[in-house]
Amino acid sequence: MQVSLFVTCLVDQLRPEVGQATLALLEHAGCTVNFNPSQTCCGQPACNAGYEGEAQQVARHTMDVLAGDDPIVVPSGSCAAQLKHYADLFDAEDPDHARAVALAPRVHELSAFLVDQMNYDASGASFEGTLTWHDACHTLRELGVKDQPRHLLGQVAGAQLVEAPECETCCGFGGTFAIKMPEISVAMSDRKLDEIIALGVDSIVSTDISCLMQLGGRLISRGSNIRALHLAEILAP
Amino acid sequence: MSKKDPAIAELTANDFGPASRRALQDAPLRRALAKATNTFKGRREAALDEMPDWEALRTHGRAIKDETLSRLPHHLTRFIEQATAKGTQVHFAQDRAEACAWIGDLAERLEAKTVVKSKSMMTEEIGLNHALEARGLYPVETDLGEWIIQLAGETPSHIIVPAIHKSRESVAKLFEERLGAEPDLDAVRLTQLAREILRTSFLEAELGISGVNFAIAETGSFLVLENEGNARLTTSLPRVHVAIMGIEKLLPRWSDLETFLRLLPRSGTGQHLTSYQSIFTGPKRNPGDEGPDEMHVLILDNGRTDILADEVTRETLACIRCGACLNVCPVYAQVGGHSYGSVYPGPIGAILTPQLAGADQATPLPGASSLCGACRDVCPVKIDIPRILLHQRREVTRKLPWRAPFERLGFWVWARMASSPRLWRIGTYLIRPFVRFAGGSNLLSRGFCRLIPPLAAWSGGRSLPTPAKKSFRQQYEESRP
Amino acid sequence: MSRAIVMSAIRRALRRTSAKEPAPTEIPGRPQGLDSTVERTLAFRTRLESVDGEVHLVRDQDAARDLLMELVERRGWKDIAVSGAPLVTHATSNLKADLFEGSQDRDRLAHCDLGITAVQHAIAETGTLVLFSHAESHRLTSLLPPVHIALVEQSQIVAGLGDALALAHGADGGEPPPLVTFITGPSRTGDIELTMVTGVHGPRELIVIVIAPDSL
Incomplete structure (x- = not known):
């Protein structure tokens, strides 16, 4: 199957190894992956900060970059949700609205794509240690993805999933919120991390690099050696 | 209604920032x-x-x-x-x-x-x-x-x-x-x-x-x-x-x-x-x-x-004041009701207060959310609070365009970069070393970090992420010529 | 004046809005399987007990009278307000205590030991008593004393909220009575650190005697 990879700006700039792992995973699953290097950012920061014109401008560019019929795989639930919701940015009469409507069903979050579309078997991967899953808000609530990553992690040899009762609680990132209200944002992270540290796991895993950046950054500040890992890094064959 | 007498009594919603920081202590x-x-x-x-x-x-x-x-x-x-x-x-x-x-x-x-x-x-x-x-x-x-x-x-x-x-x-x-x-x-x-x-x-x-x-x-x-x-x-x-x-x-x-x-x-x-x-x-x-x-x-x-007249936000009036959105809101759980400076706190307060009292009377409230959506999940009448928060953020940037001039300029520049692959490539290439430097632990790095407001805000309680030496696209292009 | 201004502001606000279809008449969430009197009685008891109501099932009106006498003696209640419903009159006919019509003397009511009323209906779904102001002067007698005892005929227990609301809708000559009161358990508050305390403004205890020939 031909797929188009939208790697997201944060993976591209901060964690290219997540992009490499995603690429390897998709190829291992039997996909032919097309990566268009003209891609930039999904535009969510501007959208969430209320800069509609800027968000539209970036959305148009991204729709150009992702033109075609292939499924688009995104290693981030939040960015995938943004791509899926492009239509909200445009008036119904705007031709870009129709383009956005056509784009939406092609967009897949990585774990949902692997499980629902490829019936992927992750038993080839191995990971030594305990981990807990963080349900990123947009992955869970915008895309309804909850079981797929757990299903995949359950197949990984050696990986022990320990559920945190507050796994669905927001990490505190929230895009520009993390910078505009940093004290609240950090306090929200601490609420989750207190619980996760008490669980005694080795790693927090999620499918959203922004949550991982938030939780990982806070873990380092707190002097914890729990690692914040992307699902693709665990599953990479 | 005049600015002196907003529709909500004893409104201090514009003090959300300092009030919430006090609450956190x-x-x-x-x-x-x-x-x-x-x-x-x-x-x-x-x-x-x-x-x-x-x-x-x-x-x-x-x-x-x-x-x-x-x-x-x-x-x-x-x-x-x-x-x-x-x-x-x-x-x-x-x-x-x-x-x-x-x-x-x-x-x-x-x-x-x-x-x-x-x-x-x-x-x-x-x-x-x-x-x-x-x-x-x-x-x-x-x-x-x-x-x-x-x-x-x-x-x-x-x-x-x-x-x-x-x-x-x-x-x-x-x-x-x-x-x-x-x-x-x-x-x-x-x-x-x-x-x-x-x-x-x-x-x-x-x-x-x-x-x-x-x-x-x-x-x-x-x-x-x-x-x-x-x-x-x-x-x-x-x-x-x-x-x-x-x-x-x-x-x-x-x-x-x-x-x-x-x-x-x-x-x-x-x-x-x-x-x-x-x-x-x-x-x-x-x-x-x-x-x-x-x-x-x-x-x-x-x-x-006025709320009824706005088809985008009209659904706010479906609220039955149950308080469920407060109880699940991770922001409310940290800062409590008084931080909102309004009789209506929490997610419903964040959307209702600016609508009743005017956006200029409660400017920070639409931003007082990580848009996690927990409120929408529990609302008994399915009010799409995150959608309305986004709408209100757009209203703030539209009606009060110079409230945050540097932010506006920043997004203007960013949008131009993000819609031009060439500018994006050059821009990110140039910015990465600065962020890497700012994330360092030496005195010079920390001083530099403090000068750049977003970096300073981030690094208050979180370690800055270190940009990779080579971006994914560089690696990709080098490995697949 | 303001009425006309507000109404026209509403019309203006809605001038581009077309009327929405009425909500479906099928109402979700109704309780299932409360078809028999016995099922309804037992469900009513379970639900009311889960919110700290005390429920007694007795065989007939005489047994209700005996139980009431025993409770009054055991608890040492002396000054007792009654509502004047026939069921209450029968049940209190040989009580050794001072009885008075609660609605006639609010100051005495505020200091008495017990208020006794009947009910018009009860709801199995929620363990709720339903009282109509036109049928029985229940308003203060069920509210001011520290203990409220209600007498319920098993046949008065309906399955769900919808059944009770439908009965209330036309109860007073085709109209709702001036006051419909739903009571589900004693008065309660959690306003101090969420610690549940009963008897904050209304009765501390709610005791329901169900005359239930079919359940015993």
């Missing part, structure tokens, strides 16, 4: 918040486990609210006709000044020395107590939480449990100082004391003021729901009962109560039903009957028709 407050929000969340989930039709109920509740709002003139007219036919006197007020003046005039006409009140968000919104106090009348709040707040001279911090921020110790101290109670009473003794003192007020009161949970157009009735019995006393003992409601409290039919009686208690407190519901259809009919001689319903606009 208040350890007892945060313990109380964590306990309360977790308890309510758990109770709600337990109650929903026994209600398999929950989604259908929410859909039904919302359909009734949408139907009502879309034909509001029709339903209001019917309510007026029916209520009047049953002997209820229906009045309207455009804003809070008019509403407070009307109630003050009524109390003076009755020569009321004691006025009792049951819990009503509407009276908090219009600042009724202070308005009456300015005329020498001292209404007594009778909901235990509200009474505690009134004694302490504070404002409520939660829609359902107004004194959620106060510990048992602080209430005991308050009762000791203000009422001469024995020191360090437990919750049972404190409650008993409140019962005894408030009983006297109930028996003396000439005027009782209540809110309205639901009003029924078909029959001219209205329902008040509670646990304590203070609303029953407020509406039964005084000679005159005034109920205050916003225009949006209406339901078309009596039978619609069934759905809302299943939705509201489960969402608010996790109860199948609260201890008491009173459905009023007019004052007493015969001299020997129990109940008030006069019954008035005061219907307020106070900014609601």
Whole structure:
């Protein structure tokens, strides 16, 4: 199957190894992956900060970059949700609205794509240690993805999933919120991390690099050696 | 409405930033918040486990609210006709000044020395107590939480449990100082004391003021729901009962109560039903009957028709004030109700306050959310709060374009970069070394980091992420020429 | 004046809005399987007990009278307000206590030991008592005393909220009565640190005697 990879700006700039792992995973699953290097950012920061014109401008560019019929795989639930919701940015009469409507069903979050579309078997991967899953808000609530990553992690040899009762609680990132209200944002992270540290796991895993950046950054500040890992890094064959 | 007199009384929503930072330093407050929000969340989930039709109920509740709002003139007219036919006197007020003046005039006409009140968000919104106090009348709040707040001279911090921020110790101290109670009473003794003192007020009161949970157009009735019995006393003992409601409290039919009686208690407190519901259809009919001689319903606009006019945000008026969104909100759980500087805190407050009072009166509130969507999941009438927050953020940047000039400039530059692959490549290539440098642990790095506001804000409590030496696209292009 | 201004503001706000279809008449969330009197009685008891109501099932009116006498003696209640419903009159006919009509003397009511009422209906779904102001002067007698005892005929127990609301809708000559009261358990508050305390403004205890010939 031909797929188009939208790697997201944060993976591209901060964690290219997540992009490499995603690429390897998709190829291992039997996909032919097309990566268009003209891609930039999904535009969510501007959208969430209320800069509609800027968000539209970036959305148009991204729709150009992702033109075609292939499924688009995104290693981030939040960015995938943004791509899926492009239509909200445009008036119904705007031709870009129709383009956005056509784009939406092609967009897949990585774990949902692997499980629902490829019936992927992750038993080839191995990971030594305990981990807990963080349900990123947009992955869970915008895309309804909850079981797929757990299903995949359950197949990984050696990986022990320990559920945190507050796994669905927001990490505190929230895009520009993390910078505009940093004290609240950090306090929200601490609420989750207190619980996760008490669980005694080795790693927090999620499918959203922004949550991982938030939780990982806070873990380092707190002097914890729990690692914040992307699902693709665990599953990479 | 002029800037001096926003639609919500005692509004300080523009101070959200400093107020929330103070709250974060208040350890007892945060313990109380964590306990309360977790308890309510758990109770709600337990109650929903026994209600398999929950989604259908929410859909039904919302359909009734949408139907009502879309034909509001029709339903209001019917309510007026029916209520009047049953002997209820229906009045309207455009804003809070008019509403407070009307109630003050009524109390003076009755020569009321004691006025009792049951819990009503509407009276908090219009600042009724202070308005009456300015005329020498001292209404007594009778909901235990509200009474505690009134004694302490504070404002409520939660829609359902107004004194959620106060510990048992602080209430005991308050009762000791203000009422001469024995020191360090437990919750049972404190409650008993409140019962005894408030009983006297109930028996003396000439005027009782209540809110309205639901009003029924078909029959001219209205329902008040509670646990304590203070609303029953407020509406039964005084000679005159005034109920205050916003225009949006209406339901078309009596039978619609069934759905809302299943939705509201489960969402608010996790109860199948609260201890008491009173459905009023007019004052007493015969001299020997129990109940008030006069019954008035005061219907307020106070900014609601502006909300109704905006099709994007109209659904805000479907809110039934259950407080479920507060209990699941991770921001509310950290900063509490007072940080919002409005009688309506939490997610619903963040969307309702700017709409009632004006975006310039509550500029930070639409931003006081990580847009996690937990509020939308629990809302019994499916209000899409994150969508409205986004809409309001757009309104802020549109109506107050120079509120944050550097942010605006930043997004302008960013959008140009992000829509041009060449600029993006050059820009990110140039920025990466700076961010890498800022993330270093040496003094120079830290000094540099502090100069760049977003980096400084991030690194206050979080280690900066280190950009890779080579971006994914560089690696990709090098490996696949 | 303000009425006309507010109404026209509403009309203006809705001028581009078309009327929405009425909500479906099918009401979700109704209780299932409460078809028999016995099922309804037991469900009513379970639900009311889960919210700290005390429920007694007795065989007939005489047994209710005997149980009431026993409770009054055991608890030492002396001054007792009654509502005047026939069921109450029968049940209190040989009580050794001072009885008075609660609706006639609110000051005495505020200081008495017990209030006794009947009910018009009860709801199995929620464990709720339903009282109509035109049928019985229940308003203060069920509210001011520290203990409220309600007498319920098993046949009065309906399955769900919808059944009770439908009965209330036309109860008073085709109209709702001036006051419909739903009571589900004692008066309660959690306003101080969420500690549940009963008897904050209304009764601390709710005792329901169900005359249930079919359940025993």
